[in-house]
Amino acid sequence: MSDTVASSTSAVVAAAPRPAPGPAAFTARIAAGLAGVLIAVLVSGFNEHVTDIDLPDLRGALGISHDDGTWLTALYEAFQVSAMAFAPWCAVTFSLRRFTIAMIGTFGVLAAVAPYVSGLPALYVLRAVQGFAGGALSPMLMTVALRYLPPNVKVYGLGAYALTATCGPNLSTPIAALSFEYFGWRAVFWEAVPLSILSACLVAYGMPQDPLRLERFRQFNWRGLLLGMPAICMIVIGLMQGDRLDWFRSPLICHLFVGGIFLFGLFLLNEWFHPLPFFRIQMLRSPDLTFALIAVALVLIIAAANIELASGYLAEIQGYRPLQTAPLALSLALPQLLSLPLVSALCNIRRVDCRWVLGIGALLMAASAYGSSFITSDWYRWSFLPFQIMQIFGQPMTVVPILMIATMKLAPTDGPFVSGMFNMVKGFASVMAVGLISYLETWREHSHSNILLDRVGADRFVLAPVGDHYASLIQFAGVVREQAAILTIADINLVMTGIAGLLFLLLFVLPTRVYPPVAARVSPGERR
Incomplete structure (x- = not known):
C-alpha cells in the first residue's frame, strides 16, 4: 500500500508543470540590455516624427x-499601433531577446534601403513593415523594466519609459532639422541606422536568453x-486621413470607422x-488600470498639442524652418533628462x-495650455x-505616477497583458491627437474667418484697387488668414x-493609492 501511495505521489510530482524561472539578478550587463531597448524605442519614435x-x-x-x-x-502609424497590441x-x-533583436534589425535594414526603393506602392509596403517593427519595440521597454529591475529602482525604469513619451517626440524636431x-534627404531615413546597430548590440550583449x-x-x-x-x-487610417477627406462626408472614412x-x-x-x-x-475591472489607460491618453493628447501648436505657429505665422x-x-526635451529622474525619485x-504628484502635474499642464x-x-x-517650463515639470509629474498606478499592483504574469494594452492606448492617443487637432483647426479656422469677414462687412470696409492688381485684397486675405x-x-x-482639468477631476473618482516597490521592504510595524 505504501509503495502504491509513493508511486502515485511521484507521478503527480512528475506531471506537475515546472515553475517558471525567476528573473535574473540585475547586473550591469542587464542594465546595458535595458539601455539598448531604450535606444531602440527612441529611434523608432525619432524615425516616425x-x-x-x-x-x-x-x-x-x-x-x-x-x-500620396x-x-x-x-x-506607418496604422501598423505601428497594431504591432503594440x-x-x-x-x-x-x-523570447524577449530574440524578438527585440529581430525587430531592431528589421527596422534598421528598412531604414537603410528606403532611399533606394522605387515606386510608390513599394514605398508604402516598406513604411508599413517598418512601422510594425518600430511599434513592436515600445512594449518591450515596459516589459523589461517590470521584469528585470529590482524594487528600489523599478520606478526609475518607468521614468525611462516615460522618456519615450515626453522627451523623445521633442527631440525629433532638431534631428529632423539637422x-x-x-x-540631405536620404539622412532622414538613415538617421535610424547607426543607433539601431548600437541598440541591437546592447540587447544581444545584455538581455538574458529565455527558451523558445x-x-x-x-x-x-x-x-x-x-x-x-x-x-x-482601419481606425488609425480613418483618424489620420479624416480631416483631408472631410471626415464623414467621405465614403472611405465612413467605411473605415464603421468597419x-x-x-x-x-x-x-x-x-x-x-x-x-x-x-x-x-483586468479592466480594476479602477486603477482603467484610470491609467484613460489618463495616459489624455496626457499624450495634451503633450502632442503642445508640440504641434507651437511649431505650427512658428512655421505658419512667423515662417520658421525646422x-x-x-x-x-x-528647451523642452533636454531638461526632462533631469526632471524625469527627479520625479521618479520623488514618487x-x-x-x-x-x-x-499627478494632480500637480495636471494643473501645471492646464496652466501651460x-x-x-x-x-x-x-x-x-x-x-x-x-509655458514650456510648466510642461518640463508637468509632463513627467503626470506620466510617471500614471505608470505607477498601472503597474504597481500587477502580478508577474500580468505584465505582458498590461504592456500590450497600455502601449496600444498610447499609440491610439497619438493618432487621436492628430485627428482632434486637425478637426479643431479646420472647424475653428473656418468659423473665425467667417466672423472676421462678417465684422468687416458690417463696418462697410471697402478695398481699393491698386493699379491692375488688387494688392490690397491679397494683403487683406493674408491678414484674415x-x-x-x-x-x-x-x-x-x-x-x-x-x-487637463478633466484629468485632475478623475483623480477624485477612480484611482486608489499605490506605493512604490521599495515600500515592500518596510517592516510591518512601520507600514501601519
Whole structure:
C-alpha cells in the first residue's frame, strides 16, 4: 500500500508543470540590455516624427504629391499601433531577446534601403513593415523594466519609459532639422541606422536568453489577430486621413470607422473568452488600470498639442524652418533628462502619494495650455518659454505616477497583458491627437474667418484697387488668414486646458493609492 501511495505521489510530482524561472539578478550587463531597448524605442519614435516633419521636403525629393505623401504617414502609424497590441505575445513566445533583436534589425535594414526603393506602392509596403517593427519595440521597454529591475529602482525604469513619451517626440524636431539641412534627404531615413546597430548590440550583449515557447502556438489566438489587426489599422487610417477627406462626408472614412469599430468590438469579445488572449479584458475591472489607460491618453493628447501648436505657429505665422524651431523643442526635451529622474525619485518615497504628484502635474499642464491661449501675432520663439517650463515639470509629474498606478499592483504574469494594452492606448492617443487637432483647426479656422469677414462687412470696409492688381485684397486675405489661425490656436489651447482639468477631476473618482516597490521592504510595524 505504501509503495502504491509513493508511486502515485511521484507521478503527480512528475506531471506537475515546472515553475517558471525567476528573473535574473540585475547586473550591469542587464542594465546595458535595458539601455539598448531604450535606444531602440527612441529611434523608432525619432524615425516616425522626423519623416513626418520633413515630409514636404521628402515629397519634393521623391516626386510624390501631397495626397500620396499622407499615406506614408498613415500606413506607418496604422501598423505601428497594431504591432503594440500583439508584440508582447510574440516576445513571450519567441523570447524577449530574440524578438527585440529581430525587430531592431528589421527596422534598421528598412531604414537603410528606403532611399533606394522605387515606386510608390513599394514605398508604402516598406513604411508599413517598418512601422510594425518600430511599434513592436515600445512594449518591450515596459516589459523589461517590470521584469528585470529590482524594487528600489523599478520606478526609475518607468521614468525611462516615460522618456519615450515626453522627451523623445521633442527631440525629433532638431534631428529632423539637422538631418535634412546638413546631410540631405536620404539622412532622414538613415538617421535610424547607426543607433539601431548600437541598440541591437546592447540587447544581444545584455538581455538574458529565455527558451523558445513554441507550444503556445497550439492555443494561438488566430481569430483575435484576424479581427484585431485590421480593426486597429482601419481606425488609425480613418483618424489620420479624416480631416483631408472631410471626415464623414467621405465614403472611405465612413467605411473605415464603421468597419473598424465593428471588428474591434468583435475582437474585444473574442479576447474575453479566449484561453490565451492578447488582452486580458477582465483586468479592466480594476479602477486603477482603467484610470491609467484613460489618463495616459489624455496626457499624450495634451503633450502632442503642445508640440504641434507651437511649431505650427512658428512655421505658419512667423515662417520658421525646422532648424529655427529646434531650439524651442530642445528647451523642452533636454531638461526632462533631469526632471524625469527627479520625479521618479520623488514618487519612490513611500510618504509621497503619487496621485497628488499627478494632480500637480495636471494643473501645471492646464496652466501651460491656458497661458498659451493668450497668443498673439507678436509672439516669437521664446515667447513660449514660460509655458514650456510648466510642461518640463508637468509632463513627467503626470506620466510617471500614471505608470505607477498601472503597474504597481500587477502580478508577474500580468505584465505582458498590461504592456500590450497600455502601449496600444498610447499609440491610439497619438493618432487621436492628430485627428482632434486637425478637426479643431479646420472647424475653428473656418468659423473665425467667417466672423472676421462678417465684422468687416458690417463696418462697410471697402478695398481699393491698386493699379491692375488688387494688392490690397491679397494683403487683406493674408491678414484674415493669419488672425484666424492665431485665434484657432488659442481655442485649441483652451480645449487642452479643459482636458487637463478633466484629468485632475478623475483623480477624485477612480484611482486608489499605490506605493512604490521599495515600500515592500518596510517592516510591518512601520507600514501601519
